[in-house]
Amino acid sequence: MATDKKHIAVYLDPAVEAALVAFCEQKGLKSKKGTMFSAGVNAALAEFFRIAGSEVSNIPIITGNIPGS
Structure with a gap:
């Protein structure tokens, strides 16, 4: 997936x-594949730095009420 977002590894x-x-x-x-670590790190950092309304991830959250999930 092409993106202009910064990639980090920890x-x-x-x-x-x-x-x-x-x-x-x-x-x-x-998601179906498990914990969404990238979205979680983005959300945790946004919360830590008090960044309101920041985009956590561009990956949709899969819930159990979607057919096929």
Whole structure:
């Protein structure tokens, strides 16, 4: 997927990973493939830096009420 957004790579400490997974679950950032880490990191950083109305992700959130999900 082509994007003009900055790409970063991090090595998560296991405790940070567990907290991020819990954060994503709380925010509903899950897809058929599992935890949406990129969207979760964007949401967590936006919350940390108090950036209101920021776009968390351009990936739609898949919920259980969509046919085929």
